[in-house]
Amino acid sequence: MDREPMTRPYRVVFALLPHSLALDWAGPAEALRMANQILAANGQPECFQLEFVGPSASMATSVGVQLSGLSPLPVDLATRGPAWVVLVGLPGKTIDVRSEAAQRLNGWLQSLRLATGQLELICVCAGALLAAQAGLLTGKRATTHHHHLDELRNADARCDVVSNRVFVLDPPVYSSAGVTTGIDLILHRIGEVCGPALAARVAQGLVVAQRRGPNDPELSPFLAFRHHLHPALHRVQDAVSERPDEDWNVARMAELAHASPRHLTRLFLEHAGVAPLAYLRQLRLASAQVALRGGASVTRAAQLAGFSSDTQLRRAWQRFGPGGSPRALRPTTD
Missing domain, CATH: 1.10.10.60 (Homeodomain-like)
Structure with a gap:
């Protein structure tokens, strides 16, 4: 039996930088959209309100497609009900956070006051490095793509970096290893909010062969x-x-x-x-x-x-x- 969704939807804010990895945000966003679709078909209110924000209103993605109409980085996250901030990866062997856009995002991240059940952070792939640069992973367990594990350790020595895991849960911080593991993590979070049966239906709709959990290894x-x-x-x-x-x-x-x-x-x-x-x-x-x-x-x-x-x-x-x-x-x- 699925849980009753909250009357007030979760605000899911995808904070993007120029050239953000398209699958890192599109995969989780589609899973959330499908969850809302299933809820609506059952006569229940939608549970997730998706927003796409960034330092600028338009930017190119990792595959060259141009995004436009992005909202500004919000200043009212703590006052409008529960919210998730989603940070995603960028292409490259290392993540360059010296650009003006990255610095603006960093300043915004530093202003966040994370709290379990209120304002939570979801890091997909190298999005964990952006969080670490802003000091949001200090004292937390987190993971990232295996190519960036050492980089994450160097970004914040006080972050307990976990290797070879699909995703790691340390509320209010949630992090995944990379790319498709962001879908695994968001399915887990959908299950927490809406119940495992609905999460399973979303996984089936995505044709995900097997939902992976936090104890599963990143590498097959x-x-x-x-x-x-x-x-x-x-x-x-x-x-x-x-x-x-x-x-x-x-x-x-x-x-x-x-x-x-x-x-x-x-x-x-x-x-x-x-x-x-x-x-x-x-x-x-x-x-x-x-x-x-x-x-x-x-x-x-x-x-x-x-x-x-x-x-x-x-x-x-x-x-x-x-x-x-x-x-x-x-x-x-x-």
Whole structure:
């Protein structure tokens, strides 16, 4: 049963700078629009009032589309009911906050007085860096895109920077890792305000395969150990990740790499930072987890992932995986 929405809608203020990443704000904005649409179809009042503001009335986005009609940075956020300020990322390896527009936004952010349930901050991707520059993350836990984690640490040494998380909750501050994780975070917030059933309907409308939570890693296990440029190693990893259920061993992997088993092991350790069989085990555990979340029995998940038995899966799960029992992920018993 969905919660009754508040009589007074949440004011959601997207504060944009020139060249703001379009998907960082468009994705969450669409999720909020769809939530309002579902509420209206059920005869309920809309819950979110969207506003787009900035240091200037018009600006280009990251994809070159020109925005116009932006409202000025508001001065009455604390007097008109609950509000969320949404900060989004900018393109580039580092975030330049020296521009006149960024300085104006920074001054406005410094004037905000955040309070849980009243005035809250949502940072998408490198939007956390803008918040940190304004002193809004001091003493708070926060995350950002993995490319900007060190930059965030340098921006505010008193911010507890959390890596490899889809989003982090430390009210009144909420932050997400980057790009599509902003949608995950806003779905979570929709669920908090309007109930999980409505948030699930929004996710379904967005064709989001699986809503992710604050304890989920930013990087998929299937992408782990891939931060290298060695083509032969990528060839092996591609084959193993596509068919983890097959009978893999180091010798077979070495054939794909046109290398000896000993040399392949050296390549894995040097470039991927993991041994070949340990890499295979992590892929199989990830595959089993996907199967279990989809409702498969432990025995079936073990087969699909390439474990010789459900006993082998349970042992690997307890020793190298999330811990506990894989049965806990299943909605029904075996």
